[in-house]
Amino acid sequence: MxxxxxxxxxxxxxxxxxxxxxxxxxxxxxxxxxxxxxxxxxxxxxxxxxxxxxxxxxxxxxxxxxxxxxxxxxxxxxxLPVPSRVEAVADWLERRRTAALAAAVATVAGVVFFFQVALPWMANRLAPAIPAPIEGMIGRQAMALLDRTHFQASRLPVQRREALKARFHALVEGLPRERDYRLAFRRAPSLGPNAFALPDGQVVLTDELVELAGDRDELLLAVMAHEAGHHEHRHGMRQALESSAVVVVAGFLFGDLSGAGSLSVSVPVLLLESGYSRRSESEADAFAFGLLARHGVSPGAFAEAMRRLQQAHGDRELGPLTWLSTHPAGSERIEAAERAAEDFRPPRR
Ligand SMILES: [Zn+2]
Structure with missing residues (x-):
């Protein structure tokens, strides 16, 4: 020893x-x-x-x-030999490399967390605080953009449009954001049967959608109720906020802030191009089922409207407005509507 x-x-x-x-x-x-x-x-x-x-x-x-x-x-x-200088430097570098790696991992995790959790949360909290004039501005810009690129004037008979507007206003009567709603019609050969809600409460139905519904107005009511769900949940503004935050944050990350400078121009474009999340769609669906039932319309009408939309669009690519392709719904949305229809009891008169 x-x-x-x-x-x-x-x-x-x-x-x-x-x-x-x-x-x-x-x-x-x-x-x-x-x-x-x-x-x-x-x-x-x-x-x-x-x-x-x-x-x-x-x-x-x-x-x-x-x-x-x-x-x-x-x-x-x-x-206990004293470590050599070379060993000490190697050790220092090793510890730094670990720290750098940890920092990189933390940064990636932070960015993912920011976009997946924090940003939607903030957008959700912030959206109700956006003043109506801003919503109005974004809505008008989005509509102007669509009018330039995809829309033509509606060719539906005026009486038909007026009758549908009356049914629309009866449907949204008493909703928290009732005062915002307006219904508009546009012919859109490049988009086919479709509908959407702009952040200012404007709901647009394409002529093609109205024609697809034929004489079954309840199918159009189902689509209107879904769009009202988007407006009540402020999906448009939430989407706009998330998209613009992405532009700003990406600008900081990649050192190009030109996107942020032209934000007022790009928000409507982003809004139209990025579309609603799946979660927003099912939120709007659930809202629609409840609203329809309160108006004596079975949520089965929504299932039928979705089926017809799916059939009309098939797997057709819808061009730049890819978000519209989420509207011809997946079959799980049809199934959800059918489940809601089973619980539906027609009102007794
Ligand atoms: Zn939708």
Whole structure:
């Protein structure tokens, strides 16, 4: 076992120091013997206090096993070699590399959290605070954009439009945002049967949608109720806020703030191009089922409207306005409407 150094062991459990012997059973290994207890560990795991004159030295033991006090001895320097400068630098770099990697992971996690959780949450909280004139501005710009790119004047007979407007206003009467609603009609050969809600409460039905419903007005009421759901839940403004925040944040991340500068121009474009999330769609659907039932219309009308839309659109690509393609719904939305229809009881008169 070779030479051993006498030491006092403060093991951290009591204040009493225990007599102990420190030895070096093999290069790079240290061994502690104290009152029948034996501790063996790698020398590099222990930390030796620097030499200060003739002061006793302290050896901090690994794994929280306390520390040794012992008189200075040349043996200590032999057993506990000071790491070379190169090793120290390598160690420092290694720790920095780990820190850099951790920072990168944290940044990615932070960005994902921001866009997936924080941003929708903030948009949801902020949307009700957006003043009506801003909603009006975005709504008008979006409508102007659609009029330039996809819409033509409606060719539906005026009486038909007026009758549908009357039914629409009866449907949204008493809703919290009742005063915002307006119904508009446009012919849209490039979009086909469709409908949408702008952030200012304007609901647009295409002529093609009205024609697809034929004489079954309740199918149009179902679509109107769905669009009213988007407006009541402020999906348009939430989407606009999220999209514009994405532009600003992306500008900061990639150092290009030109997007933020032209935000007032790009919001309507973003709004139209990004569309509503699946969650927004089912929120609007659920709203529609309740509203329809209160007006004596079975949610089955919604299922039928969706089926007809799906059939009319098939898998046709809808061009730049991809969000509109979410409206010809997935079959799970039809199934949800059919489940709601099972619970529906027609009102007794
Ligand atoms: Zn929708």
């Amino acid at each position: 070779g030479e051993a150094l006498q030491a006092i062991w403060y093991d951290g459990r009591g204040s009493r120091g225990r007599p102990a012997l420190l030895s070096c059973p093999a290069p790079g290994r240290l061994r502690l013997d104290s009152e029948g207890e034996v501790l063996e560990f790698a020398a590099r795991q222990a930390e030796l206090s620097p030499r200060l004159g003739r002061m006793p030295r302290t050896l901090r033991l690994p794994e929280g096993r306390g520390q040794l006090q012992l008189a200075d001895s040349p043996l200590l320097d032999a057993w």
